[in-house]
Amino acid sequence: MIKFALKVVVLAAVFYGLTRYDVLPGLDVVENPEGPLGELGTYLWIGLLFGVLNALVGPILRLLSLPFVLLTLGLFLLVVNAALLGLTAALTDRLTVDGFGTAVLGGLILAVAGWVADQLLDR
Template sequence: MIKFALKVVLLAAVFYGLTYFDVLPGLEVLPNPDGPLGEYGTYLWIGLIFGVVNAIVGPVLRLLSLPFVLLTLGLFLLVINAALLALTAGITDRLTIDGFTTALLGGLILAVAGWAADQLLDR
């Protein structure tokens, strides 16, 4: 449980970095300064939603798309990550994504950040 909470915090930091430094212009987070944790609480909320979507829906999508993943030598996993990010944006009204390319690049960055978090937390 601690590992998942730390991963959510890391994902929230990645979302904050992506929007603060305007890495992906089509990815926008609408912070809520009146929320319980202020502006940063919005990023934690989005990180939590993305973590839950990735933990529950992610394995199902990866299993169902296994033939495509094998056929494309794993490149289809980028499309799955984009779909998970788009699903997160569909669940919350605080995250907006403008187009498939933004979702694809955002999914790639979040997948690398999630992998790095797993590597750091497994030690």
């Protein structure tokens, strides 16, 4: 449980870095300064939502897309990550993703950040 909470914090930090410093121009977060934790709470909420979707829906999507993943030698996983990012944006009004290319690049960055977090937290 602590590992998942730390991963949510890492994902929130990645969302913050991507949107605050305009690394990915089509990815935007509408901050809520009046929320329970202020602007930080918005990023934590989006990180939590993405982490839960990645943990619950992600394996189902990966299993259903297994033939495409094998056929493309794993590159179709970028589309799965883009779908998870788009689903996260669809479930909250605080995150917007402008286009498929933005979703693919954002999904790639979030997947790499999640993998790095998993590697660091397993030690």
